[in-house]
Amino acid sequence: MNIARDNDGTVGKALSALELVAAFERPVRFSEVLEHSPYPKATLYRFLQTLTNQGLLQYDPDQGVYSMGMRLVRLAHAAWRQSSLAPISQDVLDTLYAQVGQTIHLAQMDAGQVLYVEKRTAIRPVEMFSQAGKVGPAYCTGVGKAMLAYLDDVTLEAALQKQAFYQHTQFTHADAESLKTELSQIQAEGFSYDREEHETGIICIAKAILLNGRPIGALSITTTTVRHSFDDLNEWKQPLTQAVEQIAQAAKDWQFPTL
Amino acid sequence: MNIARDNDGTVGKALSALELVAAFERPVRFSEVLEHSPYPKATLYRFLQTLTNQGLLQYDPDQGVYSMGMRLVRLAHAAWRQSSLAPISQDVLDTLYAQVGQTIHLAQMDAGQVLYVEKRTAIRPVEMFSQAGKVGPAYCTGVGKAMLAYLDDVTLEAALQKQAFYQHTQFTHADAESLKTELSQIQAEGFSYDREEHETGIICIAKAILLNGRPIGALSITTTTVRHSFDDLNEWKQPLTQAVEQIAQAAKDWQFPTL
């Protein structure tokens, strides 16, 4: 959905410094960040200072380490309510889960990657953030391909640029060409499949959620090769389509609650 | 925990523009934001453009509206794992909830406000982000006062400055002086209480989670006046203390997993 996200101005650079800290999955020292940073010492230092001031990072003076700030959680809460499909999809997901009894994922796109915003599983209903906000690749997941299939040319090219095309399994698409061929097929058919492209034994059927022709998210039903065959996936087309349409309608209504 | 967060530089200003959008709880037009903004048209316009480029906002060209971007959710996910108490507290919270059977809140501090990061309730285990990331006042909640009580003078003053002291009920602290008196008492006693200060009928006992003398969060057990008296709250002192100590220990261990 997003195109460039290159360094435009100071804000872009500061945010890229924030991502550097995020990349570590633990609190980090200044020097550790510096090693991975393209910025000179003084510059990076000031970035981290500013980000800390702003609450996007927090600094522990005892250990001299930086970690991600809680302001992000508050902002994400706003993002969640304001523009994720999750809050308007709760009931639909519950119904769909009751119908099919398989793992369900609701995802959106962020910078060419898949971002999971909600799910339903057999174990522990939902585990807060540990689940939401997770990212995954687009080129080898059902939801990812479903959304890519409906992107306009410019956005698609930008997104393809960012795909790693890492060969997770023998079925993973190896390059953009191969993927593109499947994308047009997905668009024609309306459904996208993951045929053990991401993980052996895991398959899924997915469908994009469209609003005015643009993909605003995707919904998938996942299962294993042990429990189901590829053909079985098609039996869920009807409930999946219904759920997708309901979410699309809810999203439309949400756009302008005031008008 | 944070002090200033005033406009330092371009990053600070851009983020304050982001907050403007967040304040609306729906997608907004440019002109709506402009009305509430201290910045001139062209400047705000460029801020929103930059933020959109960076994925902190998203723009819907059909409706011409901005809303919070999904990159925030991804960043918050990192924040959540890296520096919230939630991931390391799961087991402790489960145990505590099993012991007391009352609503439990785990909170941290952000810019003088209370930020709820995890909870346990009777209904629907947890509701993802709709719960996490919520903010509340510090001056009239158990967790808020517990944390305030252990802040150093400078940080405390900055935090008090931000309290609204809105008179929610007849028991709400009306000013900083009155609150300060209770804070020293809380520090002496080690426990903080909400005696219907935020909402009539709702009471709680809370305790700060300390690391090297600094409050890194707080834990509370909430109930109602219908079910329990003020004195009853004290029966939870022991399990509450134990839970707090376990979380503090876990936080200490987490600081340097590599050493």
Place this chain on the structure above:
DNA sequence: AGATCAAGTTTCATTATTTGAAACCATGAT
């Protein structure tokens, strides 16, 4: 103790970015 070294912090002249008034453009209403 003193010397050595690494990590973190500050300075300041240079350079690049941001700023915002005003002009411009697009769209829809009168």
Place this chain on the structure above:
DNA sequence: ATCATGGTTTCAAATAATGAAACTTGATCT
């Protein structure tokens, strides 16, 4: 056709960011 409204672009002036180098701190070694 004209006017308003909301949105977008321009460009010289004002401001903020930059980064090499100097400095401070604190830990480790001799």
